[in-house]
Amino acid sequence: CGGDPTHSHRRRAPAVITPPSRPLEWGDINIIHTTDTHGWLLGHQKKSAPEPNYSGTLGDFSSFVTHMKDVALKKDVDLLLVDTGDLHDGTGLTDGYPAGGTDAHDSDKFFAQLPYDLLAIGNHELYHYEDTLDMYKNFIPKFKGRYLSSNANITIPDSGGKPISVPVGNRYAKFKTRKGRKVTSLGVIFDFTDNDKGTTVQKVQDMVKEKWFLNAIKDEPDLFLLAGHMPVQRNDWPLVFNAIRKIHPLTPIVILGGHSHVRDCTQLDDRSMSLESGRYMETVGWLSTKLDDNKTKKKIDFSRRYLDANRITYEYHTGLKQTNFDTSLGKSITVGLLALAKKFNLGYFYGTAPRDYTLTQDPYPSTGSALSLFIANAVPYALAQNNPRAKIPNFIIANSGSQRFDIYSGSFTKNDLLTASPYDDPFLYIPDIPFSLAKEVLAALNKPSVKSDRAELASGSVNKIYTEWLRDMSKVKTGKKKGASDTLGYVTRDVSLPCYLVFKALTELATIKSCPGDGDDTPHTPLPYFPVPEYISSKPPKVSDKTPVDLVFANIAKKPIIANLNLLQKVKVYTPLDAQKYSPVLLNEAIGIYAKAEWK
Numbered sequence: 001c002g003g004d005p006t007h008s009h010r011r012r013a014p015a016v017i018t019p020p021s022r023p024l025e026w027g028d029i030n031i032i033h034t035t036d037t038h039g040w041l042l043g044h045q046k047k048s049a050p051e052p053n054y055s056g057t058l059g060d061f062s063s064f065v066t067h068m069k070d071v072a073l074k075k076d077v078d079l080l081l082v083d084t085g086d087l088h089d090g091t092g093l094t095d096g097y098p099a100g101g102t103d104a105h106d107s108d109k110f111f112a113q114l115p116y117d118l119l120a121i122g123n124h125e126l127y128h129y130e131d132t133l134d135m136y137k138n139f140i141p142k143f144k145g146r147y148l149s150s151n152a153n154i155t156i157p158d159s160g161g162k163p164i165s166v167p168v169g170n171r172y173a174k175f176k177t178r179k180g181r182k183v184t185s186l187g188v189i190f191d192f193t194d195n196d197k198g199t200t201v202q203k204v205q206d207m208v209k210e211k212w213f214l215n216a217i218k219d220e221p222d223l224f225l226l227a228g229h230m231p232v233q234r235n236d237w238p239l240v241f242n243a244i245r246k247i248h249p250l251t252p253i254v255i256l257g258g259h260s261h262v263r264d265c266t267q268l269d270d271r272s273m274s275l276e277s278g279r280y281m282e283t284v285g286w287l288s289t290k291l292d293d294n295k296t297k298k299k300i301d302f303s304r305r306y307l308d309a310n311r312i313t314y315e316y317h318t319g320l321k322q323t324n325f326d327t328s329l330g331k332s333i334t335v336g337l338l339a340l341a342k343k344f345n346l347g348y349f350y351g352t353a354p355r356d357y358t359l360t361q362d363p364y365p366s367t368g369s370a371l372s373l374f375i376a377n378a379v380p381y382a383l384a385q386n387n388p389r390a391k392i393p394n395f396i397i398a399n400s401g402s403q404r405f406d407i408y409s410g411s412f413t414k415n416d417l418l419t420a421s422p423y424d425d426p427f428l429y430i431p432d433i434p435f436s437l438a439k440e441v442l443a444a445l446n447k448p449s450v451k452s453d454r455a456e457l458a459s460g461s462v463n464k465i466y467t468e469w470l471r472d473m474s475k476v477k478t479g480k481k482k483g484a485s486d487t488l489g490y491v492t493r494d495v496s497l498p499c500y501l502v503f504k505a506l507t508e509l510a511t512i513k514s515c516p517g518d519g520d521d522t523p524h525t526p527l528p529y530f531p532v533p534e535y536i537s538s539k540p541p542k543v544s545d546k547t548p549v550d551l552v553f554a555n556i557a558k559k560p561i562i563a564n565l566n567l568l569q570k571v572k573v574y575t576p577l578d579a580q581k582y583s584p585v586l587l588n589e590a591i592g593i594y595a596k597a598e599w600k
């Protein structure tokens with residue numbers, strides 16, 4: 001396709017699903033891993049490639065897990081199911097609830113029907129206090145001590161009404177597998193700072209000094225199973241890993257990470273493996289290990305695989321067919337999710353999208369860019385409706401991370417709107433900003449900074465890790481023979497970069513080794529990729545640099561915008577109180593309002 005964004009036959013490719021290339025390798029302990037599911041529980045429903053690769057529903061996944069448990073029984077080995085967070089925010093099933101409801105309250109009931117052995121909290125469980133409270137009261141108790149939040153707390157009233165801060169889930173779990181192996185588990189989240197009032201996140205570097213932590217890791221299990229919402233590269237895993245290694249130099253350690261939405265695998269040493277399994281129910285992770293007697297430093301045998309989440313994959317690995325694959329639980333989960341979609345009116349029709357709009361397969365800005373559609377067309381249109389300030393020139397800034405998924409040509413529904421743009425954030429404005437200053441703020445926000453990896457993650461630029469992964473992938477030559485029919489999809493190279501440098505115990509530098517061999521279960525041809533800035537803006541108004549404009553921005557960008565306004569001028573000190581509500585229209589309504597008017 002030569003990078004030509006208008007030449008889009010690649011996106012209209014027929015919806016074929018390539019089967020896996022080879023059977024899974026089973027060990028003594030085997031793990032199925034999900035992460036960052038973000039409400040994609042009915043799977044990816046669009047017909048354009050690569051969406052059919054990810055078309056399995058949570059019901060299909062449930063049937064898969066049931067059959068895999070049977071295979072494990074026959075092989076007489078252990079099989080564990082683990083999730084590492086971010087169940088909220090991402091589709092109509094989580095975000096399309098009627099007024100007065102709570103995000104993911106209904107979809108979580110389906111998730112809880114799966115036999116998860118271990119779960120960890122994600123940052124999307126902490127953006128809104130009411131979501132965390134709902135998890136605390138209604139979801140977490142269903143997992144009987146296996147939902148972990150080692151460093152995340154919620155404040156609730158005690159029996160006398162006094163506020164107390166308690167772990168949202170459990171700090172750690174110790175359990176025995178079916179085969180009687182002892183497992184010690186933690187559930188750690190990165191140093192997240194955008195959490196809501198009434199929730200707290202303790203820095204990982206402080207958590208590892210806590211008495212409860214040192215007590216929890218004191219006795220040697222057969223396996224340390226560390227689940228956490230934290231990328232397996234460029235983050236704080238080495239802090240937890242090193243604390244354990246100090247006491248247990250030979251015990252196998254498996255790390256299951258998340259948050260940056262990539263497929264990734266690293267090894268912190270020869271007796272450990274760290275796996276991250278993508279996002280949005282696109283990927284199901286597989287990790288297996290053959291244990292030894294923990295007497296020598298020799299390499300432990302690990303394998304890992306990234307499965308495309310579809311029925312062809314599930315049937316292939318369970319040796320079943322269309323006709324005998326579905327379990328009654330699996331079927332009832334899918335039927336229940338479809339009923340929820342109906343109840344939330346997710347088929348509500350806004351208009352017909354005239355083409356595909358993508359986040360990274362088209363350049364920004366361009367007519368095919370979903371970011372351009374949002375910030376240059378939809379937001380200015382939606383915010384101008386019934387707005388007394390509409391005649392005052394404005395410059396609108398949003399974080400590109402606020403847009404979460406592509407829009408495909410054809411029917412554009414409430415579910416499509418919420419997958420593309422799920423956040424119900426308000427737009428704020430600061431009046432009388434000279435236009436030249438407004439432009440400087442945007443430039444400053446997008447300036448590459450020399451932030452530490454930890455600060456980068458805390459500031460939400462995890463999107464950068466994901467897009468860098470897409471960029472690296474788009475350069476991979478798959479070596480496909482002419483005429484071969486690899487479909488579009490992820491082409492993971494865990495060895496794509498020699499090694500990332502990470503901070504080890506905050507002082508020493510250490511290298512992290514990528515996992516050997518090919519991780520993808522199904523071969524693909526990579527998608528085209530174009531870079532995106534972290535912040536995007538509306539088209540500049542046709543005014544002079546001195547003209548005062550309304551600087552309008554998405555609520556989540558308030559802190560960095562005010563900080564930059566104060567860095568770039570000294571006439572006035574801006575505070576959060578200077579930011580006022582610009583319009584009753586919320587971020588997740590803008591494209592719908594535009595589509596209703598423009599996409600007949």
Ligand SMILES: Nc1ccn([C@@H]2O[C@H](COP(=O)(O)O)[C@@H](O)[C@H]2O)c(=O)n1
Nearest residue numbers: 123259399401402423425460462463556
């Ligand atoms: N209300 C919100 C919450 C988050 N964002 C943006 O989402 C990105 C983080 O999502 P992950 O799934 O990667 O954790 C990040 O770009 C946040 O700024 C938002 O825009 N509004």
